[in-house]
Amino acid sequence: MLINNLLIWRDKHFAHPDKKYFLDKNRINLAEHAPMLVGDLPKLLKTSAEILNFYSSKLFRIIHFFEDFQIEHDVDKLFMVFNQHLENN
Structure with missing residues (x-):
């Protein structure tokens, strides 16, 4: 469901705005x-x-380890970028 919603946002808002959502x-x-x-x-x-590791393990026999604190740090970075974008637009 989450991935599907992300794809809808990509397809209908960011990549090519759909008039039924805007106009x-x-x-x-x-x-x-x-x-x-x-x-x-x-x-x-x-x-x-998880997706990265699946393909990485199949293609290169390499698995990357991601700790929860790394992901929390990445979320913080995303919000920082979002805030900068909002301030500049």
Whole structure:
């Protein structure tokens, strides 16, 4: 579900805005249609690490270890970047 919501945001908002979410007067609220919550970020990063390790182990026989504190640090970095973006726009 989380990955699907992320893909919807990518496809409908960031990559190529869909008019039914922006221009249509009866537009669909994207945040309600595909919610992404702050608490989802650590889950998303953990899932990304699992996917990376799956392919890395199959292709290169290498597994990367990610500790929870690393992921928390990455989430903090993401919020810092988001805040900088909001301040500059």
